[in-house]
Amino acid sequence: MHELTTPISDETIRSLHVGEPVAITGVMLTGRDAAHKWMIDTFIKKNRQPEGDDLEAYEAIKPLLNGGLIYHCGPVVAGLDTKEYRFVAAGPTTSIREEPYQGDVMRHFHVKGVIGKGGMGTKTLQACQEAPGFYLHAIGGAASLIAQTVVKVLGVYKLEFGVPEAMWVIQVKDFPAVVTMDSHGQSQHAVVEEKSKKVLEALLAKH
Amino acid sequence: MLDLTQQILELVRLTSTDLPPDVEKALHQALDHEQPGSAARGALETIIKNVELSRANSTPICQDTGTPIFYVYYPAGWSTRQLRSQIEAAVVEATKKSYLRPNSVDSLTGKNSGNNLGGSYFPTVHFEEVDGNTLTIELMLKGGGCENVGIQYSLPNSQLGAGRDLAGVRKVVLDAVHKAQGQGCAPGILGVAIGGDRGSSYYASKEALFRKMDEPNSNPELGALETRLTEEANQLGIGPMGFGGETTVMGTRITALNRLPASFFVTISYMCWAYRRRKMTVFRDGTVKYE
Numbered sequence: 001m002h003e004l005t006t007p008i009s010d011e012t013i014r015s016l017h018v019g020e021p022v023a024i025t026g027v028m029l030t031g032r033d034a035a036h037k038w039m040i041d042t043f044i045k046k047n048r049q050p051e052g053d054d055l056e057a058y059e060a061i062k063p064l065l066n067g068g069l070i071y072h073c074g075p076v077v078a079g080l081d082t083k084e085y086r087f088v089a090a091g092p093t094t095s096i097r098e099e100p101y102q103g104d105v106m107r108h109f110h111v112k113g114v115i116g117k118g119g120m121g122t123k124t125l126q127a128c129q130e131a132p133g134f135y136l137h138a139i140g141g142a143a144s145l146i147a148q149t150v151v152k153v154l155g156v157y158k159l160e161f162g163v164p165e166a167m168w169v170i171q172v173k174d175f176p177a178v179v180t181m182d183s184h185g186q187s188q189h190a191v192v193e194e195k196s197k198k199v200l201e202a203l204l205a206k207h
Numbered sequence: 208m209l210d211l212t213q214q215i216l217e218l219v220r221l222t223s224t225d226l227p228p229d230v231e232k233a234l235h236q237a238l239d240h241e242q243p244g245s246a247a248r249g250a251l252e253t254i255i256k257n258v259e260l261s262r263a264n265s266t267p268i269c270q271d272t273g274t275p276i277f278y279v280y281y282p283a284g285w286s287t288r289q290l291r292s293q294i295e296a297a298v299v300e301a302t303k304k305s306y307l308r309p310n311s312v313d314s315l316t317g318k319n320s321g322n323n324l325g326g327s328y329f330p331t332v333h334f335e336e337v338d339g340n341t342l343t344i345e346l347m348l349k350g351g352g353c354e355n356v357g358i359q360y361s362l363p364n365s366q367l368g369a370g371r372d373l374a375g376v377r378k379v380v381l382d383a384v385h386k387a388q389g390q391g392c393a394p395g396i397l398g399v400a401i402g403g404d405r406g407s408s409y410y411a412s413k414e415a416l417f418r419k420m421d422e423p424n425s426n427p428e429l430g431a432l433e434t435r436l437t438e439e440a441n442q443l444g445i446g447p448m449g450f451g452g453e454t455t456v457m458g459t460r461i462t463a464l465n466r467l468p469a470s471f472f473v474t475i476s477y478m479c480w481a482y483r484r485r486k487m488t489v490f491r492d493g494t495v496k497y498e
């Protein structure tokens with residue numbers, strides 16, 4: 001088990017390889033479909049004009065994402081009425097939906113790590129090699145346990161996207177994950193897929 | 208007629224927050240098979256801790272509380288219309304209490320109903336009249352991630368060399384497990400239906416998942432295929448979460464339906480490790496037992 005503390009240095013990232021379990025302590029930002037689309041459309045491709053508090057939110061998330069981590073998660077949050085937010089359930093959501101956006105988001109904001117489930121494709125893997133960065137696979141379904149590792153909610157941006165889609169700034173302690181895409185161009189998902197394909201072919205040839 | 212709303216609410220709470228003992232046992236067995244220090248073992252340790260925590264805090268095991276699927280076996284004399292409205296009331300209440308996440312989305316407008324109701328298919332309720340005088344309600348919560356990797360094959364399938372027999376069934380099931388990789392939150396449980404039409408085959412593949420982990424198939428030939436498929440699926444080495452490892456599936460449940468001479472469907476419903484299914488029995492005197 002590797003203990004990682006944010007901000008994570010390039011040296012640490014380069015020292016990690018696929019298949020290695022990690023425990024993260026520090027700060028991360030949640031973001032899923034709406035957040036990724038918003039970042040791309042408004043600030044990267046700029047095919048939509050910033051409106052409302054867009055620019056303010058952009059300035060606020062920039063330093064957080066710079067060298068930081070983004071977590072594909074749609075949490076269940078308590079304390080919405082008092083704004084004393086607390087994460088109740090915080091498992092990862094399927095990452096592949098952000099594949100069209102993720103690489104560009106990583107480049108624009110200098111994001112170092114992406115956390116989610118199910119792995120991502122070649123565009124993100126490419127961005128991980130450039131950054132250097134990595135993809136960390138959280139444990140799908142372990143919502144209560146992961147919520148307990150969120151020791152503090154530091155803030156929230158774009159709450160108008162809805163609670164699951166907003167960008168939550170969270171402080172975590174010993175958040176469990178596994179490196180499944182590394183900065184050396186390796187993807188555990190591709191390796192497992194290929195290995196299991198060979199076994200499948202052998203099994204299909206049998207009666 | 209008895210009002211069972213509160214008792215059904217308890218069934219929903221139990222299902223969402225406390226994994227059945229046979230499933231928890233299977234997770235522990237899976238853990239014992241993984242190498243110390245491996246990602247697969249770490250994943251299972253996290254899963255088991257999460258199950259314990261959810262039970263202690265009465266919070267959902269997984270935030271995706273899925274499609275609520277009810278099976279109601281009622282003796283003569285009960286009104287299915289009233290039972291349905293009690294189930295709906297319990298589901299609304301369970302959503303308010305956060306045992307269920309609002310999960311029912313209008314497919315045309317994209318709007319979430321907010322209370323887990325929506326048309327006559329959400330929640331899904333099946334009724335069957337039975338002999339005797341006890342009423343049984345079974346509930347399964349089937350998450351979206353694993354539902355998305357469910358698949359139906361029409362045999363023969365020349366690409367896989369699968370003919371219209373059990374050997375062919377074996378091949379397509381293994382292919383389905385390979386296709387799913389870790390995406391359905393492995394280690395999973397396979398519900399397999401052979402035959403039927405496309406619709407009944409999907410239903411039956413889910414019904415098969417109500418059978419407990421240690422309960423053998425009443426058909427020995429299908430039972431043998433279940434054992435073989437579980438073993439061979441695990442040879443694929445996909446492992447928990449697709450990290451690679453020894454346990455990809457914890458069990459296989461197969462059922463067979465009559466079919467048309469022209470069709471031969473094999474349907475696989477993949478159930479994630481968060482295999483949430485519970486049962487309540489209501490006796491004649493009104494006492495209720497949960498298991």
Ligand code: SF4
Pocket residue numbers: 091140141142269270271272273349350351352353354390391392479480481
């Ligand atoms: S597949 Fe199951 S464990 Fe995974 S997120 Fe969905 S409901 Fe939860």
